[in-house]
Amino acid sequence: GASKTSAVQILLNNLKGPRSVRPFFRQYPSLSAVNFQGSKNCTSKNVEQVFARAEKRRGEEPKNSALLPVIIFDEIGLAELSEFNPLK
Numbered sequence: 001g002a003s004k005t006s007a008v009q010i011l012l013n014n015l016k017g018p019r020s021v022r023p024f025f026r027q028y029p030s031l032s033a034v035n036f037q038g039s040k041n042c043t044s045k046n047v048e049q050v051f052a053r054a055e056k057r058r059g060e061e062p063k064n065s066a067l068l069p070v071i072i073f074d075e076i077g078l079a080e081l082s083e084f085n086p087l088k
Helices: 001-013 023-027 044-059 076-080
Strands: 030-037 065-075
Touching: 001 030, 001 065, 030 044, 044 065, 065 076
Parallel strands: 030 065
Antiparallel strands: none
16 A cells, blocks of 8 residues: 555655765665566566666765665565465
8 A cells, every 4th residue: 555655755865875865874775676567477587687777776886885775565466376376
């Protein structure tokens, strides 16, 4: 529901590393959302690709960067219904 989406948006809006508005949040890494839309047609290859995208995003940043890619699985229940068992 909307509560989970709102919670994720609050995190993404506040955890921006050194660019955070509030000093408290500057001590934490900057979150970078990598989205995955679950469906009845998704495969394990699709799940692997989202992890590869997150890893690539992390690799594009300097080694001392405080960037943390976060994979957001949307409608994960639909992926669970896939005949390809992508989450197994």
